[in-house]
Amino acid sequence: MSDGAPDSLIPYDEIVQEALRAVVGRVLGEVEAAGGMPPGSHHFYITFKTGAAGVDIPAELRARFPDEMTIVLQNKFWDLSVADDHFSVGLSFNQIPAKLVIPFSAITAFVDPAVEFGLQFQAVSEVEEAEPHAEPENDSEQGAGNGVGSEDGDDGSNVVTVDFGKKK
Known part of the structure; x- marks a missing residue:
């Protein structure tokens, strides 16, 4: 009757996404507990949806990265x-200090290039509902926030992509 697998009554995709986002929380928590600096040559690229629920960033950054x-x-x-559900950090943008609050649910990519490790996430439903408020024509002009980890898929790095949304 059906060409594919039956629809699951258990939200496996959401469970896996939540577990992988917990990896980000644990890594950042260990950095915080160790004094606030990543050990050795570790460093992190964290990509997130600026319009997601709970994201708190300065208005000028939200305007630059809608x-x-x-x-x-x-460094x-x-x-x-x-x-448990977010992290906050101070960063400087054009020599202007800013505090950012980022829920783990807003994160779409986490990469540690020092060890060729990366995770990519599906946007959560809250982000998808927030996107219509941004102007779509501006999205293509933003190159700085896109693509972290997206080019790593073919170079043998440890990027994990989980996509349960598409059935064949």
Whole structure:
């Protein structure tokens, strides 16, 4: 009767996404507990949806990056604080300090280039509902926040992409 697998009554895709986002929280929590700096040559590229529920960033950053933004946690950040559902960090943008609050549910990519490790996430439903408020024509002009980890798929790196939304 059906060409594919039956629809699951268990939301496996959501469970896996939540578990993978917990990896990001644990890594950042360990950095926070160790004094706030990544050990050795580790550093992180974190891409997130700027319009997602709970994201708190300065208005000028939201205007520059209406859809997605990537931050780097390497040498010049401060006040990293990790909670169960979000993290906050101080960063400088054009020599202007800013505090960012980012829920783990808003993260779309996490990469540690020092060890060729990366995770990519599906946008959560809250983000999808927030996107119509941004002007779509601006999304294509934003190159800085797009593509972190997207080119790593063919180079043998450890990028994990989970996409349960498409059936064949």
